Amino acid sequence: MSRPQTPFTPISPxxxxxxxxxxxxxxxxxxxxxxxxxxxxxxxxxxxxRAAQEAEALRTHLRAIDARASALAAEAGKIVALNEGRAA
Incomplete structure (x- = not known):
C-alpha cells in the first residue's frame, strides 16, 4: 500500500x-x-x-458512491430552492 494502514487510518477507494x-x-x-x-x-x-477482480469491484463501488453523491446534491438543491422560496 502507499501508506501504512492501521485500524484508525482509513484508505480511500x-x-x-x-x-x-x-x-x-x-x-x-x-x-x-x-x-x-x-x-x-x-x-x-x-x-x-485477483487484482483485476478487486479493481473492478472498487470501480463499481466508486460508481455507486458517485451516484449517491449526485442524488444527495440534487436533494440539497431542492431544499435550498424551497428555503429560498420561503425567504422571499
Missing amino acids: EARLRDVERTLRDAQGLAAGRAPGSPDFRLAAAQAI
Whole structure:
C-alpha cells in the first residue's frame, strides 16, 4: 500500500484502486519474466486475476458512491430552492 494502514487510518477507494493497479502491474511484470507453467508464473497470474477482480469491484463501488453523491446534491438543491422560496 502507499501508506501504512492501521485500524484508525482509513484508505480511500481511489487510493486502494491505485494500489490494486500497481499490484497488477507488478504481477504482470513477474509473469513476463517467467516461463508459462512455472510456479512463479502461476503465482503472478493468480495475483493479476485477483487484482483485476478487486479493481473492478472498487470501480463499481466508486460508481455507486458517485451516484449517491449526485442524488444527495440534487436533494440539497431542492431544499435550498424551497428555503429560498420561503425567504422571499
